[in-house]
Amino acid sequence: MYLNGNGFRAIERITKVNHNTVIRWVKQIGNQLADSKEDYEKPEVVQLDELQNL
Structure with a gap:
C-alpha cells in the first residue's frame, strides 16, 4: 500500500x-x-506525504 502511494x-x-x-x-x-x-537507481524526485520525527 505504501509503495502504491498511500500515506x-x-x-x-x-x-x-x-x-x-x-x-x-x-x-x-x-x-x-x-x-x-x-543495483538500483536513486530517484531524482520524491514526494513526502507526512514527515514524522520518531
Whole structure:
C-alpha cells in the first residue's frame, strides 16, 4: 500500500492498524531491502506525504 502511494494515515484508516506500527513495518522492510545486493537507481524526485520525527 505504501509503495502504491498511500500515506501512513491512509493505510491506518484502511487496515485499522496504528500508523506508527505501519511506519515501523515499512522501516523494517526497507532495512531488509537495503541489505540486498541488487543495483538500483536513486530517484531524482520524491514526494513526502507526512514527515514524522520518531
